[in-house]
Amino acid sequence: MTAVEVRGVSKVFNAGRANAVDALVDIDLSxxxxxxxxxxxxxxxxxxxxxRLIANLTEPTAGEVLVNGKPAHQARLDQDYGMAFxxxxxxxxxxxxxxxxxxxxxxxxxxxxxxSRALEMLELxxxxxxxxxxxxxxxxxxxxxxxxxxxxxxxxxLLLMDEPFGAxxxxxxxxxxxxxxxxxxxxxxxxxxVTHSIPEAVYLSTRVVVMSPRPGRITAMIDVDLGxxxxxxxxxxxxxxxxxxxxxxxxxxMDAVDPSLEVEPALGVEDR
Amino acid sequence: MxxxxxxxxxxxxxxxxxxxxQNGGEVFGWSILPRANDLAMxxxxxxxxxxxDPERRGSTDPIxxxxxxxxxxxxxxxxAGFAMGTxxxxxxxxxxxxxxxxxxxxxxxxxxxxxxxxxxxAPLVVSWGGKLSIGxxxxxxxLSAAVIGAFLAFFPVAVGTLxxxxxxxxASLELMDSYAASWRQTLFKLRFPAAVPFMIPALKLAATAxxxxxxxxxxxxxxxxxxGRLIIEYARQTTSDPAKVxxxxxxxxxxxxxxxxxxxxxxxxxxxxxxxxxxx
Numbered sequence: 001m002t003a004v005e006v007r008g009v010s011k012v013f014n015a016g017r018a019n020a021v022d023a024l025v026d027i028d029l030s031x032x033x034x035x036x037x038x039x040x041x042x043x044x045x046x047x048x049x050x051x052r053l054i055a056n057l058t059e060p061t062a063g064e065v066l067v068n069g070k071p072a073h074q075a076r077l078d079q080d081y082g083m084a085f086x087x088x089x090x091x092x093x094x095x096x097x098x099x100x101x102x103x104x105x106x107x108x109x110x111x112x113x114x115x116s117r118a119l120e121m122l123e124l125x126x127x128x129x130x131x132x133x134x135x136x137x138x139x140x141x142x143x144x145x146x147x148x149x150x151x152x153x154x155x156x157x158l159l160l161m162d163e164p165f166g167a168x169x170x171x172x173x174x175x176x177x178x179x180x181x182x183x184x185x186x187x188x189x190x191x192x193x194v195t196h197s198i199p200e201a202v203y204l205s206t207r208v209v210v211m212s213p214r215p216g217r218i219t220a221m222i223d224v225d226l227g228x229x230x231x232x233x234x235x236x237x238x239x240x241x242x243x244x245x246x247x248x249x250x251x252x253x254m255d256a257v258d259p260s261l262e263v264e265p266a267l268g269v270e271d272r
Numbered sequence: 273m274x275x276x277x278x279x280x281x282x283x284x285x286x287x288x289x290x291x292x293x294q295n296g297g298e299v300f301g302w303s304i305l306p307r308a309n310d311l312a313m314x315x316x317x318x319x320x321x322x323x324x325d326p327e328r329r330g331s332t333d334p335i336x337x338x339x340x341x342x343x344x345x346x347x348x349x350x351x352a353g354f355a356m357g358t359x360x361x362x363x364x365x366x367x368x369x370x371x372x373x374x375x376x377x378x379x380x381x382x383x384x385x386x387x388x389x390x391x392x393x394a395p396l397v398v399s400w401g402g403k404l405s406i407g408x409x410x411x412x413x414x415l416s417a418a419v420i421g422a423f424l425a426f427f428p429v430a431v432g433t434l435x436x437x438x439x440x441x442x443a444s445l446e447l448m449d450s451y452a453a454s455w456r457q458t459l460f461k462l463r464f465p466a467a468v469p470f471m472i473p474a475l476k477l478a479a480t481a482x483x484x485x486x487x488x489x490x491x492x493x494x495x496x497x498x499x500g501r502l503i504i505e506y507a508r509q510t511t512s513d514p515a516k517v518x519x520x521x522x523x524x525x526x527x528x529x530x531x532x533x534x535x536x537x538x539x540x541x542x543x544x545x546x547x548x549x550x551x552x
Contacts, residue, residue: 095545105461
């Protein structure tokens, strides 16, 4: 069974009106369990929209989305995935541990069970000492780690991430990437990851999906075979740089189609 | 801060009394300046010392006790009005947040409701209440005063809470969506906590409004026992006892402050864990 199956999906915003926009056209994408797939592309290529379609936060205009073999809607009801956004989106009025408990509370777990799971998650993201702190007392990177802990609290098989490290500084970002890989391999979670940073996509992924805008579609799929153990040395390996070049050229290939397009800077603002 | 402001007001009062015209004055031909004689503006210390004197000749208890028991009577009415108004306001806000069509249909009428003059409304409520009897339940007169307090109090609560409930960030709402949270779960776990900073100022307004409503209702319906009645009674005696009315006026002010104090205490408790910017 595939983790995510996207079949012939199109998404039109403002359908039938003068300002209709083809956000996604004819997307086919199949993701196996255990894969780490990055969606990369310039502004307006629909990569966030595609993630939101998988999350069933928006409905496709045509085609179907299956998550864990179920329709995306059912998968959302079953909390088959966890999600993390660019803003950590922690609730100010809840302590760190109670933020992580939120999805478990919504599922109706009892207090003792969700507290022990939340503490387990805090250990996973290495924030055990901060359980009773409040989000505003933490740094941006720590907040994002709490958000990852929250997303994984219910042990979903799938993690959807929309530029979760986009607002972090470079050093914190690299650290968080390494942490994410460790967490995902410890929990054997499948990840779909939206980014516009080429090195980030290559470092994290087993497969990079390159997308182009107007209309949004998939232009290339690049397998990244850097092995499962990736560390600081991976970042300095020749294979790493070759892959970066390959992705960059796939992205640049689109310039021939429309030279006005530019790849966004790493800290750009994502369109919705 | 508050104490020094009080002292400042007293000083300004005495300054004007010392320097202002005894029989009122004119500015550009309009007689607007108040008279500074002892009848219109008694000394601050006379007002304060009046608290120790008996209410009327013959009685032994100082007037302080009369004012305090009147304030206590009105406080209970105001609390009842505040509670009713808050409940109604919260209910309306939730309805309006849930159904856009309710907000569009109802909000203009809520605004209109606050333009009805309270003095006109009070006797109406009393006469409606008099005709109401549900089973063996007799509508007590004090309930009319509390209802009028509630009538003033519900409005800020409804508007403030509605604003608060719709202030939850879209990203957080989406997060709750991704957990397939029900509307009810989103309301209690996200919308209400996010609304607290908006609700506190609304509740402060409602607290003072309920006191005003109750005092005005007491005056215009002739309900005895409360601070409103004392104000109107003492005001009639200004010629012989000018300081007397102020004892009751200050009593009413203290009542309002006490009500706001209750809200502030709740605020401090609810917001103790929030980032400091949000509480200011």
